Amino acid sequence: MQYRRISKNSNEASILGYGCMRFPTKNGKIDMERTEKQIMSAIERGVNYFDTAYLYMGSEAALGSILHKNGVREKVMIATKIPPYLVKSRKDMEKIFETQLQRLKTDYIDFYLAHALQDIKGWEKAKEVGLMGFLEEMKKKGVIRNIGFSYHGDKNDFKVIIDDYNWDFCQIQYNYIDESNQAGIEGLQYANSKGIGVVVMEPLRGGSLVGKMPEEIKGLWDKADVKRSYADWALRWLWSQPEVGVVLSGLNDESHIDENIKVASEIKPNSLTEAELKIFKEVKETYLRIMKVGCTGCAYCLPCPAGVNIPFCFSYYNSKHLFNNKHLVFQYLMFGGGATGGRNSLASKCIECGKCEKACPQHIEIRKKLKDVKKEMEPWWSGPLLNVIKGILKVKGLFSRGKKEVKDKTI
Ligand code: SF4
Ligand code: SF4
Known part of the structure; x- marks a missing residue:
């Protein structure tokens, strides 16, 4: 495993972060036995950054109980999020934060994020309800170590939000298809130039960059001199950029953990060749040409009152x-x-x-x-x-x- 610093207030983080949005399930519930095995295996192999959220069903409680049971809370860093659109008062913030500490069985959060800011309007609202003042107080008390935000808007608003607060870190959607979408490479480099660490989510664009490939895209990858899996290529593209700090991967399958850890151990900054970068460009253009809707499958749009899935x-x-x-x-x-x-x-x-x-x-x-x-x-x-x-x-x-x-x- 390799490590990069995403904030001056904390230890170096493993470049592979454990995305806890979807743990494996059994009979409709989180499969605790399998989840524990996967989490412990990742920790043993050097993963020390775990990302969850108040809104990820059952995730905080499952993570907290596994870390507590195995006595490894101090070995890892926990990132979790508060949804600004659900808080209207100081009381709401206190209630959510207390709930999170209880679920996670801890008395501090390493990385705490305002969840899913989308634009300046949402950012202004978060400030108006006093969210930042609350987070600063918690940071002074030592119960929050780093303050950040996760982001899904355009690059212009991203830069404004970056400049408007003394952030420790941020989290953006980024992968080779989204190089120019949302915050994109411009946002990544901007945050980096201001000394703000960047955590990357959706590295495989909700799974659409792996699995069964259209023949046209498969043919492009076949041109590469070295044979690699699609996930390997996608992660390699990210980690070869030194501005990328942690990449969050939903490690809910044993084979994913092995593969991701292997790439995270061997990748070097700026290591992709000109020929490989050319293939990435062609693959990206082909995807964007044939994909009809840029949906990542995150399901934030559900439930629909009319029942549309x-x-x-x-x-x-x-x-x-x-x-x-x-x-x-x-x-x-x-x-x-x-x-x-x-x-x-x-x-x-x-x-x-x-x-x-x-x-x-x-x-x-x-x-x-x-x-x-x-x-x-x-x-x-x-x-x-x-x-x-x-x-x-x-x-x-x-x-x-x-x-x-x-x-x-x-x-
Ligand atoms: S349409 Fe729904 S599932 Fe698709 S990206 Fe948007 S919120 Fe996520
Ligand atoms: S009814 Fe249509 S517009 Fe309304 S939430 Fe469902 S899918 Fe969206």
């Missing part, structure tokens, strides 16, 4: 284009249309209330894009077809079995 709709729509696979229309209808037991959560259910767009960190015009999804993925015959399938499954008594099997089916 927005990331599901975009995932199938993108996949149809990435893999040029018409059969995905049928799967989209089957799994999203309620034919196999779940409720209908297709794009056509959207009532255009706009709630989801306010929450989307990627600023996707969700209503407009859902209309495109509907047009292409829900042809005129989809309604009658779904009714026929539902009828057949009901008669055959397959309804409940199908429901269980396809509940979490995504691609």
Whole structure:
């Protein structure tokens, strides 16, 4: 493992950070046994930065209990976040902060972030309710060691927010597809020039830079002299930039931990060759050409009052284009249309209330894009077809079995 300093107030952090947003689950709950094994294995191999949030369901409590049980709290640094849009008063902040300390079974937080700032308006609101004053007080008391923010807006507002406060660190979405998107490389270098450490989230863009690849993109990677996995390439691109501090990876699969730790141990700054950088550029251009919606699958837009499963709709729509696979229309209808037991959560259910767009960190015009999804993925015959399938499954008594099997089916 290699380490980089992201704040003068704390020890050096492992360049691979443990993203705790999605721990492995079993029967709908966090699988504590497996999660503990994974966390302890990562710590043994040098990972010392753990990122969670008040809003990540069950994550703070699971992390706290595992660190406490194994007596390793002092070996690691915990980053967690407060959602500024949920706090209206000092009392709210105290309540959330106290809850977090209890869940995490600790009496201090190493890295504390205002969660998901999107623009200057949100930043002004956070200041107005007194969030920064509260955090400074906690820092003086020693219960918070570093103050930062996570960010999903554009680079101009990012720079204003960076300049408007004495931040210790910040967290941005960054990967080779998003090089010029959101804060982007410009934001990364700007924060760095001000001595503010940068933590990177979404290094694999919600998983869309790994797994099954469209033939066109696979062909580009095949041109590289050295054969590497897609995750290896994506992480290498980040860590070869010395301005990148910690990269958060959702290490919820044993093979991910091994692979990520291997890259984190061997990567050197500025180590990508000209030929490799050229491939990254071509891959990026190809992705942006064929991907229809820049959805990362984060699900911040849910729940939708009309029941639309927005990331599901975009995932199938993108996949149809990435893999040029018409059969995905049928799967989209089957799994999203309620034919196999779940409720209908297709794009056509959207009532255009706009709630989801306010929450989307990627600023996707969700209503407009859902209309495109509907047009292409829900042809005129989809309604009658779904009714026929539902009828057949009901008669055959397959309804409940199908429901269980396809509940979490995504691609
Ligand atoms: S605009 Fe449509 S998809 Fe978005 S929350 Fe409203 S009903 Fe749901
Ligand atoms: S539409 Fe936006 S908020 Fe919803 S899952 Fe995609 S990126 Fe996340």
